[in-house]
Amino acid sequence: MIWKVLKNNIKPAQLIGTFFGITLGLSILMVAVSFYLDVKPIFEDKESFWRDEYIIVNKKVKITDSYHQIREADKEKPYFTEEEIEDIKKQSFVKNVAEFSNCSFAISASADRDSPLSGFSTDLFFEAVPDNYVDVNYKDWNWTENSAYIPVILPKVYLNLYNFGFAQSQNLPQISESGASLAKFNIHVFGQRKHQKFEARIVGFSERINTILAPKSFVDWGNKNFGEYEKSKPGRIIIIAKDPSSQELVEYIDNHDYDINKSELSNSKALAFLKIIIGIVVTIGIIIICLTFALIILSIQLLLQRNNENIVKLNMLGYSLKEISLPYKIMVSILFAASFISSLIPLYFLRNYYFSNLVLFGYESTTQLLCHIILPSFIFIIIVVLLIISMLKSTIKKIISKN
Amino acid sequence: MEIRFSKIIPIPIPESNVANSEIWNRDLLFEQNNKYLIYADSGKGKTTFVNIIFGLRKDYTGNVYIDGENISNFSINQFSQLRKTHLSIVPQGLQLFPELSVLENIYIKNRIQNYKTPEQISEMIEKLGLSGFENRKTAKMSFGQKQRVAIIRALCQSFEYILLDEPFSHLDAKNTEIAWNLIKSEAEQQNASIIVTSLKQDFETNITKLRV
Numbered sequence: 001m002i003w004k005v006l007k008n009n010i011k012p013a014q015l016i017g018t019f020f021g022i023t024l025g026l027s028i029l030m031v032a033v034s035f036y037l038d039v040k041p042i043f044e045d046k047e048s049f050w051r052d053e054y055i056i057v058n059k060k061v062k063i064t065d066s067y068h069q070i071r072e073a074d075k076e077k078p079y080f081t082e083e084e085i086e087d088i089k090k091q092s093f094v095k096n097v098a099e100f101s102n103c104s105f106a107i108s109a110s111a112d113r114d115s116p117l118s119g120f121s122t123d124l125f126f127e128a129v130p131d132n133y134v135d136v137n138y139k140d141w142n143w144t145e146n147s148a149y150i151p152v153i154l155p156k157v158y159l160n161l162y163n164f165g166f167a168q169s170q171n172l173p174q175i176s177e178s179g180a181s182l183a184k185f186n187i188h189v190f191g192q193r194k195h196q197k198f199e200a201r202i203v204g205f206s207e208r209i210n211t212i213l214a215p216k217s218f219v220d221w222g223n224k225n226f227g228e229y230e231k232s233k234p235g236r237i238i239i240i241a242k243d244p245s246s247q248e249l250v251e252y253i254d255n256h257d258y259d260i261n262k263s264e265l266s267n268s269k270a271l272a273f274l275k276i277i278i279g280i281v282v283t284i285g286i287i288i289i290c291l292t293f294a295l296i297i298l299s300i301q302l303l304l305q306r307n308n309e310n311i312v313k314l315n316m317l318g319y320s321l322k323e324i325s326l327p328y329k330i331m332v333s334i335l336f337a338a339s340f341i342s343s344l345i346p347l348y349f350l351r352n353y354y355f356s357n358l359v360l361f362g363y364e365s366t367t368q369l370l371c372h373i374i375l376p377s378f379i380f381i382i383i384v385v386l387l388i389i390s391m392l393k394s395t396i397k398k399i400i401s402k403n
Numbered sequence: 404m405e406i407r408f409s410k411i412i413p414i415p416i417p418e419s420n421v422a423n424s425e426i427w428n429r430d431l432l433f434e435q436n437n438k439y440l441i442y443a444d445s446g447k448g449k450t451t452f453v454n455i456i457f458g459l460r461k462d463y464t465g466n467v468y469i470d471g472e473n474i475s476n477f478s479i480n481q482f483s484q485l486r487k488t489h490l491s492i493v494p495q496g497l498q499l500f501p502e503l504s505v506l507e508n509i510y511i512k513n514r515i516q517n518y519k520t521p522e523q524i525s526e527m528i529e530k531l532g533l534s535g536f537e538n539r540k541t542a543k544m545s546f547g548q549k550q551r552v553a554i555i556r557a558l559c560q561s562f563e564y565i566l567l568d569e570p571f572s573h574l575d576a577k578n579t580e581i582a583w584n585l586i587k588s589e590a591e592q593q594n595a596s597i598i599v600t601s602l603k604q605d606f607e608t609n610i611t612k613l614r615v
């Protein structure tokens with residue numbers, strides 16, 4: 001019966017409008033937060049190159065069209081000097097720089113007779129980068145002295161080249177990444193009139209580093225024990241860029257006549273853009289939520305002011321503050337509960353939608369919908385409802401005290 | 404329960420009204436199981452007096468004590484409690500809910516304590532000639548009818564004092580007598596006091612009369 005008196009001046013259209021406002025705001029906020037949490041690991045994954053942008057830089061190789069030029073070029077090989085590397089380190093867009101280590105000893109690979117690769121034999125080279133720059137997630141990526149086994153990483157393009165170029169044209173079976181990893185082969189290193197045999201296996205394929213990678217510890221050990229000539233200068237370096245989309249970086253690379261893979265930059269531009277878009281979506285969600293709350297608070301204030309007379313009458317009859325505010329508390333709670341439940345529907349469908357796209361890139365999220373999104377949102381809603389209720393009580397108190 | 408007035412002067416009341424008053428700027432004690440008539444011409448402050456006791460006005464100097472406690476220190480909830488079970492009122496403006504029916508207006512009070520049974524309420528409605536109007540919205544009733552609804556509503560609670568602010572102003576002599584008797588018998592049953600305001604002083608013999 002109190003509700004009959006207090007519901008005066010509540011228009012169904014106003015309630016429905018408020019319901020949709022809260023639902024919309026909550027949906028946008030929850031979807032944005034869930035999207036942010038879902039894609040955050042892509043930016044932060046320590047095992048991948050996605051956290052910071054890794055850019056491989058080399059000097060442009062000059063065209064050599066005569067014997068004289070070949071001899072000259074030989075003297076001025078496109079190596080980075082220590083000064084040049086120091087200068088790159090000083091740039092504001094650079095977070096860190098690592099050099100590629102070359103082998104100064106001879107390497108050949110061959111397969112045992114009983115191996116599926118029987119008869120295979122080739123000269124080879126290894127390069128190495130510091131372990132934390134490697135984009136293949138392989139837990140045993142290291143080599144210790146006296147270890148007879150060397151893990152090797154090949155560029156992904158080699159596999160593609162074989163599968164889609166060579167194998168197809170020669171009617172040979174295609175090889176998967178995991179299939180390639182099963183094959184063992186022997187590595188022979190020569191130098192300083194010594195020879196040593198190792199066992200090797202391909203442990204992964206790198207999409208970013210276009211070289212045959214061995215653990216840095218192995219390359220360093222080999223150079224020391226088998227190296228035929230003094231340590232060469234690095235021909236390539238890896239830069240960890242703070243903001244790969246910065247114009248400064250592009251200008252620096254151009255001015256120094258360095259070479260980089262431009263597609264890497266566009267990739268990182270897309271990531272930077274994605275970050276901005278998520279930021280905008282979250283901001284819009286928060287703005288809509290804030291506006292909706294402001295609207296709710298104003299609507300409630302207006303409603304209470306319109307019902308001013310009935311509130312005073314009820315208090316005159318002996319109804320306490322608690323009893324008068326209870327129907328409004330129930331109304332606000334039902335409104336928010338209904339909005340919260342309703343906003344789970346767009347959350348579910350939109351999350352499934354963007355996930356179906358993320359899965360195409362082989363991405364799996366570790367974010368749990370219930371623990372990381374629904375529960376915190378629920379706690380957030382409870383806090384908001386409590387705030388509104390306390391505001392409601394204080395307004396009713398003011399109305400009663402004034403009269 | 405006793406109500407004590409100590410040198411109360413409502414701020415909006417002119418000085419000339421205070422000088423001849425038996426209420427303002429006096430020390431008064433209202434005791435339980437008594438009847439008081441507060442009479443005066445219009446505009447002297449009868450409603451102000453009722454509203455001060457009921458806690459609806461605070462613009463006065465002096466103090467009002469209920470059972471020795473200064474009511475200016477009462478919280479909203481203390482007043483709610485007082486109005487629920489100790490103080491009943493028929494305000495001059497009646498303060499009914501126009502959107503509610505006669506029965507709803509009565510039950511919105513009665514449900515707080517479930518003080519009267521439906522039969523007792525029906526009996527009072529019948530006595531005051533409101534039978535057949537139970538489901539009519541009070542917005543569509545005359546002031547006299549509304550006054551009777553407000554009287555029944557005021558009797559649907561336990562009280563130690565019932566404050567009646569010109570409760571019979573729009574009632575005929577017969578209905579006034581029925582209503583007055585109903586109030587008196589209810590007050591007697593509850594050992595309660597009646598404080599009634601009126602324009603006239605020839606109200607009843609057995610009553611303490613005070614001029615505002």
